[in-house]
Amino acid sequence: LLVTTTASCQGGLPTPIVNRARVDNASQFAGPDPQPANNAASVSTAVKDTTPPALTLSATPSVLWPPNHKFVPVTIAVTSTDVCDTNPAIRLVSITSNETPDAKGSGNTSPDVRGAAFGTDDRQFELRAERSGGGSGRVYTITYEAEDHSGNKTTRSVTVTVPKSQSSP
Template sequence: MRGTWTKTALFTLVAMLGVSGCGGPMEDEGPTDEQEELTLDDGDMSALEGDKPSCKKVKADPKLLWPPNHKFHTVTLSGKDDYGKPFKVTIKKVLQDEPVNGPGDGNTEPDAKWVGNYRDRVQVRAERSGQEDGRVYCITFTAKDSKGKTCTSTVEVGVPHDMGGHSKPVNSGCKYDSFED
């Protein structure tokens, strides 16, 4: 009997190995819902496919914030698991690639705050340094599927430098805690 790997299983394996798309311009978040199957040469389907849900199905809404007017915008993380049921998403932390209070950003802080008791959403400030290449917020979360299995990942939300030629924020390394005052 021959086994198959789906794209979801392969992306899950890559995520488990710690490979991520950190740095560089914000990119699309991965595969579509199409399931491409790959054949294994030595037997049955791997048990890895059923071990963890795919965090790639969790998306941020909105993904880009504009205009950079220093106002808070609510970002919600959501997605459906392999069974068509909504994930239970819990945001763990929010980091950003520019200082919370740096040159050219309006001198406002903090840059993130919770939305009531909800943990699947957070408010982040629509601002960026006018001297840099746009701001990227890295929102780390845990998602639990309808079978109780969990995964952990990070989504990016950006504030472009402008809406012209520099409209894709560049992640220069999220190292600043957005909740800091």
């Protein structure tokens, strides 16, 4: 009796698959049979990716200073890995702030984000270096999503701050 097994995972079979993907395997075997052609069986193994991608972010710069109301280019480094997908899709979901764009004491300038293409793999945009004079400092929260071919998603955020004051080194 000859048994062959094949498995496919879009992007390649994960190694090892233990605790990383669920494997369904249905088999039916019979034999030996006097007719050799009847002694072959094939088994289909389906690897079901249920693990979302890993996603890490870092911002450069992560602190905007001085708070002079000017736009500063910000670059986000994004790293994503997945069990089955070698290239998960990355999307910029949102950029929010703990202060309103024209918060009292912030210079009354708006908008505070420029050049961001939401819903795309945009990793460079500009943030305004300002904060409310009466607040504790502005915090921009930049959120990304990674999605693999199986539809598993991970969301992570990174922050960029405009501090109330700059500490002495």
